[in-house]
Amino acid sequence: MEKKYYVEMRGVNKSFGSFQASKDIHFGIEKGKLIGLLGPSGSGKTTILRMLAGLETEDSGDILIDGNIVNHIPASKRGIGFVFQNYALFRYLTVYENIAFGLRVQKWPKAKIKARAEEMLQLVGLEETAKRYPNQLSGGQRQRIAFARALAPEPQLLLLDEPFAAVDAKVRQELRSWLREMITRVGVTSIFVTHDQDEAIEVADEIIVTNQGRIEQIGSPKEIYRNPQTPFVAQFIGQSAEVDNFRQFTGFTNAESNAERAIVRPEYITVAKQGEFLKYSLDAEEGVVEQTAFRGNEIELKIRLKGNLLTARRLLDDAPVEVGEHVRVFISRVYAFDEQKAYVIENAALNTQESLVI
Numbered sequence: 042m043e044k045k046y047y048v049e050m051r052g053v054n055k056s057f058g059s060f061q062a063s064k065d066i067h068f069g070i071e072k073g074k075l076i077g078l079l080g081p082s083g084s085g086k087t088t089i090l091r092m093l094a095g096l097e098t099e100d101s102g103d104i105l106i107d108g109n110i111v112n113h114i115p116a117s118k119r120g121i122g123f124v125f126q127n128y129a130l131f132r133y134l135t136v137y138e139n140i141a142f143g144l145r146v147q148k149w150p151k152a153k154i155k156a157r158a159e160e161m162l163q164l165v166g167l168e169e170t171a172k173r174y175p176n177q178l179s180g181g182q183r184q185r186i187a188f189a190r191a192l193a194p195e196p197q198l199l200l201l202d203e204p205f206a207a208v209d210a211k212v213r214q215e216l217r218s219w220l221r222e223m224i225t226r227v228g229v230t231s232i233f234v235t236h237d238q239d240e241a242i243e244v245a246d247e248i249i250v251t252n253q254g255r256i257e258q259i260g261s262p263k264e265i266y267r268n269p270q271t272p273f274v275a276q277f278i279g280q281s282a283e284v285d286n287f288r289q290f291t292g293f294t295n296a297e298s299n300a301e302r303a304i305v306r307p308e309y310i311t312v313a314k315q316g317e318f319l320k321y322s323l324d325a326e327e328g329v330v331e332q333t334a335f336r337g338n339e340i341e342l343k344i345r346l347k348g349n350l351l352t353a354r355r356l357l358d359d360a361p362v363e364v365g366e367h368v369r370v371f372i373s374r375v376y377a378f379d380e381q382k383a384y385v386i387e388n389a390a391l392n393t394q395e396s397l398v399i
Contacts, residue, residue, distance in 0.1 A: 046105075047072035047230050048093070048198060053102030055088055062088040064254040066102065070247075075224045076232045077245030077262075081277070085254040086234045090200050093232065095119050106198060119198075122191030122229075126203035128183045130175040130190070137162070137171040140190045147194060161189035164223070180208040181216055188220070192227065199224075201233035205240060217244050238278055242266060250274050268385055275376040275383040279306045284349045287375045291324050292388035300377035300384060309374040310353040312342060314360055315367065324390040325369040330362050346370055 046069030055063040062085050070076050078086040091097040093104060095116030103110050111119055130139050140158045149157070162168045165185040175183055184204060191199060204220065205213040221244050224231050235241050241248050242262040250257045250265060252273045258265060269275040276283065287293050287303035312328075313319035331350065332343035342353045342362065353370070355362065362368060373391060377384045 044069065044071060046070055047074075047107055048232070049103075049105040050089070050093075051103045051105070053089075053092065053104065054100045055092060055097060056100055062254050063092070063099070066256060068249055068256060068259055070230060070232070072230055073228050074230060074246045075221070075244065077241035077248045078232060078234045078251060079236070079238060079241040079245075079248050080251035080257075081236055083253075084251040086236075086249075086251045087202060088254075089251070090202055090232065090234050093198070094121050094123055094200050120194075120196050122194065122196035122199045124184075124187050124191045124199070124201040124204050126206040128175070128187045128207065130183060130187060132175055135172050135174055136167070136178070136186050139175070139186060140193050143190065143194045157193055161193050164192070164227075165189045179212070181212040184208060184216060185219070188223065192229065196229065199229045199231040201231065203234055203236075205235075205237075213240075220244060250277070252277070269376055269383045271383055272378040272380070275304050275378050279304075279308075280352060281306055281376075282349065282351045284351075284375075287377055287386070289347050290372050290375075291326050292372070292390045293375065293386065295389065296377065296386045298377045298379075298384045298386060300379040302379075303375040303377040303386070305349075305351055305372060305375050307341075307352045307354050309372060310344075310351060311371045311373070312344065312353045312355055312362070313369045313371075314362060315369065317360065317369075319369055319371060321371050321388075321390045322369070324388065325371040327367055328370040330364055330366045330368060333362065333364060344368065344370060 048070040050066045050068055053063055053066040066089060078089060080086045088097060092099050099112065104112055134142065137158055140161050141154050144154045144157060162171055165188060167182060167185055170178060170182060205216050208216065217240060245262060247260065248262055248265045249259050258270045258274045266278055269278055281304040284303050284305060286301055288296060311319065319325055326346060328344040328346035330342055331345050334341040338357050339354045340357060342355060344351050344353055372388060374387050377386050
């Protein structure tokens with residue numbers, strides 16, 4: 042049965058002079074989903090968001106919301122809430138007045154405005170800030186108020202442009218969890234733009250990866266992370282080290298793919314000191330530790346293996362390794378890629394009974 046999409050883009054293109062910001066954009070979003078538009082700066086994600094909002098006009102293609110083409114409907118009539126990265130709160134209005142502003146523009150009755158503004162303050166847990174001004178709030182509080190203001194007119198679609206960019210790392214982490222919870226509670230279809238893959242993976246139901254104006258891949262966070270479909274996604278997602286000839290590593294000599302280049306991620310590298318337990322020990326190779334770095338609950342290692350500098354990790358409680366130390370390295374998976382496609386390739390030792398496990 043074909044999925045019914047609440048928001049769609051069909052063959053949408055957009056250029057600014059000679060620069061094509063969006064190239065044949067196609068996607069569909071189901072009602073109530075929280076979608077992450079993920080990509081590097083200049084990849085076209087904000088242009089997509091602004092076209093959905095009606096703040097930019099597409100050159101060709103159709104934009105649909107709830108089955109209706111909205112190309113020629115002005116931004117103010119699309120029923121969309123927008124949250125900007127710099128909050129965009131009115132400095133000379135109180136928190137209550139900021140939330141009520143859009144409702145007054147839409148000529149809601151006074152009693153209904155009051156009830157809705159109070160409901161939104163309660164939703165974001167900031168009832169006590171109603172009479173304060175934006176400069177009396179923390180960055181995290183201001184972003185919550187911006188969220189409440191966007192939701193107040195009961196939009197059918199919520200768009201968020203880098204919603205966590207203006208707050209510090211600790212608050213950003215708190216806001217991620219909070220936003221996920223709020224969207225689930227309210228049930229409004231939402232799309233947020235980010236260049237932070239951790240943010241997209243943690244918050245989104247589904248991720249749309251953009252690059253150079255095109256959509257590279259659409260899928261759940263798990264699908265995007267574990268099964269990249271294009272060379273760009275393989276290199277962009279995760280912390281990766283690129284190697285030119287992955288077949289030089291034990292267990293990958295007879296890989297079926299014709300690709301030569303590959304990405305090796307830290308989570309697929311196991312590092313053991315000499316004499317230390319290592320699963321699949323016959324398929325491990327000797328590398329040399331060139332750098333170590335403390336990363337909180339882990340130690341990050343830079344290891345030279347057959348001319349390649351790989352990144353691996355060991356737990357903080359594991360026996361320490363030193364720069365210059367010779368260690369044993371087992372690579373369980375690589376992401377090989379050619380000009381068009383990425384391929385998930387596992388070490389042959391994972392599928393053979395002959396590899397020694399001690």
